[in-house]
Amino acid sequence: MSLGKYWHLFWKFRGIQFMKMTEYRGDFLFWSFISILWTIFNFFAFSLILRVSGNIAGWNQYEMYLLLGTFTIIDAFTWSFFFENMSNYTRQIFKGELDYLLTKPVDAIFLLTTTENSYNGVFRLIIGISVIIYSLIKLNISSSLTGVSLYIILLSSGLLLMYSCWFIIATLAFWVEKLDNINQIIPGFRRILQIPRSVFTGAFSTVLTVLIPLALIASVPSEVLLGRSNLIVIIWLLISTVLTGFAGRIFFNFSIKKYSSVGS
Amino acid sequence: MLDQLMIKKALISYLKILRFKFINILQWRTELVIWILLDILPFSIMIFVWKAIFGENVEIQQTSFSDVVLFYFLVIIIQGLTSVHFEEYRPTEIRMGRIDFFLVKPYSYLKELVVNDVAAKFLFIILFTPVMILFYRYLSLFTPFSLPNLNLSHWLAFITLLFIAYLLQLLLSMLITLSAFWLEGASGLSHFKWLSISLLSGALIPLPLMPEWLRTLTLALPFKVFYALPIFVIQDATLPTMADWLMVSLSVITLYMTVLFVWKKGVKHYASAGG
Numbered sequence: 092m093s094l095g096k097y098w099h100l101f102w103k104f105r106g107i108q109f110m111k112m113t114e115y116r117g118d119f120l121f122w123s124f125i126s127i128l129w130t131i132f133n134f135f136a137f138s139l140i141l142r143v144s145g146n147i148a149g150w151n152q153y154e155m156y157l158l159l160g161t162f163t164i165i166d167a168f169t170w171s172f173f174f175e176n177m178s179n180y181t182r183q184i185f186k187g188e189l190d191y192l193l194t195k196p197v198d199a200i201f202l203l204t205t206t207e208n209s210y211n212g213v214f215r216l217i218i219g220i221s222v223i224i225y226s227l228i229k230l231n232i233s234s235s236l237t238g239v240s241l242y243i244i245l246l247s248s249g250l251l252l253m254y255s256c257w258f259i260i261a262t263l264a265f266w267v268e269k270l271d272n273i274n275q276i277i278p279g280f281r282r283i284l285q286i287p288r289s290v291f292t293g294a295f296s297t298v299l300t301v302l303i304p305l306a307l308i309a310s311v312p313s314e315v316l317l318g319r320s321n322l323i324v325i326i327w328l329l330i331s332t333v334l335t336g337f338a339g340r341i342f343f344n345f346s347i348k349k350y351s352s353v354g355s
Numbered sequence: 356m357l358d359q360l361m362i363k364k365a366l367i368s369y370l371k372i373l374r375f376k377f378i379n380i381l382q383w384r385t386e387l388v389i390w391i392l393l394d395i396l397p398f399s400i401m402i403f404v405w406k407a408i409f410g411e412n413v414e415i416q417q418t419s420f421s422d423v424v425l426f427y428f429l430v431i432i433i434q435g436l437t438s439v440h441f442e443e444y445r446p447t448e449i450r451m452g453r454i455d456f457f458l459v460k461p462y463s464y465l466k467e468l469v470v471n472d473v474a475a476k477f478l479f480i481i482l483f484t485p486v487m488i489l490f491y492r493y494l495s496l497f498t499p500f501s502l503p504n505l506n507l508s509h510w511l512a513f514i515t516l517l518f519i520a521y522l523l524q525l526l527l528s529m530l531i532t533l534s535a536f537w538l539e540g541a542s543g544l545s546h547f548k549w550l551s552i553s554l555l556s557g558a559l560i561p562l563p564l565m566p567e568w569l570r571t572l573t574l575a576l577p578f579k580v581f582y583a584l585p586i587f588v589i590q591d592a593t594l595p596t597m598a599d600w601l602m603v604s605l606s607v608i609t610l611y612m613t614v615l616f617v618w619k620k621g622v623k624h625y626a627s628a629g630g
Binding site: 121122132135140280 | 383385386389390392393396397400401403404406407408415416539540543546550553554559560564565566569
């Protein structure tokens with residue numbers, strides 16, 4: 092299948108999920124409200140800390156809000172897209188229902204990682220973008236088109252990196268009997284994304300910025316907007332995204348050999 | 356005499372159920388270990404944040420970095436020992452009409468909720484203790500922190516407060532679970548529970564570092580029993596006042612009565628598909 096067909100299929104899935112959302116409007120409003128509350132809570136928690144210190148590792152109040160805005164965008168994707176698909180993926184492995192997908196003339200990983208989504212994070216996404224714009228105004232920073240483009244590229248790269256890490260962990264479902272909280276592992280690491288990478292020191296810094304560069308996901312795009320980007324770190328974020336993506340595919344192809352279905 | 360015999364019989368049967376539940380829960384041990392690590396992680400990261408904030412400063416607002424580390428260490432322990440999560444998945448069985456079994460047996464659904472969680476808590480404590488000892492050793496290397504001089508009354512008060520906090524969490528979770536008799540998205544209400552506890556119990560940042568209005572609000576509400584009061588006992592060697600004890604006791608009684616009332620009403624409202 093050509094790339095164009097995949098693009099078309101991707102948006103077809105979004106359309107189907109949108110129709111589902113319109114069917115359960117009450118559900119959508121309720122969960123959107125909860126996601127808004129948690130977003131406000133996140134900002135509030137950090138405002139308490141910033142009230143004490145004025146800055147965190149050299150990031151002042153509005154620079155921190157910009158970082159938290161970037162985190163909020165990532166969080167919107169985490170719960171509305173990644174979590175929905177990964178839950179579906181592991182559920183199909185544990186129930187032995189994966190053969191439905193494996194026999195389709197479409198890439199299995201594409202189907203597994205893009206079919207589902209919810210729209211509960213839309214307001215979270217809007218809040219994240221609004222906070223970034225507000226922080227930029229307060230910081231008196233006017234970003235160039237190149238800066239914004241680079242921000243979007245690095246944010247997408249960070250999202251892909253996170254998704255690939257999550258996919259690798261979810262693929263472990265082929266190897267374990269049953270692990271209901273397997274999809275809570277990556278969200279459990281979200282706090283790392285909320286703080287500047289410079290907060291981590293020593294061995295933790297090496298682990299979280301080089302080996303498993305989760306600390307770069309929100310920090311690096313935010314640094315680009317703030318005009319304090321580091322070329323080596325940007326390149327490393329892009330390389331590690333590609334490497335993790337490939338690692339995810341290789342691990343999936345290896346693990347699928349272990350799969351047994353229920354004869355559906 | 357007959358009463359004593361009946362109580363003894365009931366106790367033995369509950370211990371047997373507890374043992375059975377414990378064995379049943381053992382299959383989820385890997386999950387519990389993951390939960391423990393995921394519980395520790397966010398607070399460990401907060402320690403890095405505060406380390407960056409303190410920098411070269413010995414104290415900020417009369418609070419040292421060691422105080423902050425001890426605060427988060429206690430938050431992790433209290434959270435591990437008292438948090439209850441069954442309201443996130445148990446409402447489904449009420450919504451799906453799968454609790455008939457408990458309605459025809461001399462073992463009510465409410466008892467099932469409690470016994471199941473207590474068994475899981477036992478296993479959690481067994482796994483949690485060595486992890487926390489290792490974590491304590493690690494934190495001691497990171498920054499030296501020590502407990503003030505505490506006597507037996509402090510430890511007794513701490514354990515009692517933890518027990519009450521656990522009881523309150525159990526009752527809150529039961530109330531949310533039972534709301535499934537009427538509400539479709541009952542499990543979503545758990546978010547309100549966590550938001551209220553996170554915001555108003557004194558678990559976010561040490562009390563001396565809070566803004567005045569939040570500190571006043573935290574100390575005025577019974578949510579303080581979840582974190583602020585137990586932490587006060589250990590970190591400041593301050594025992595709760597009579598008013599504190601009265602407030603938390605009243606909260607337990609009120610919640611208990613509400614749970615019983617909601618259960619009675621809920622069962623009448625319940626309909627199943629012939630399970």
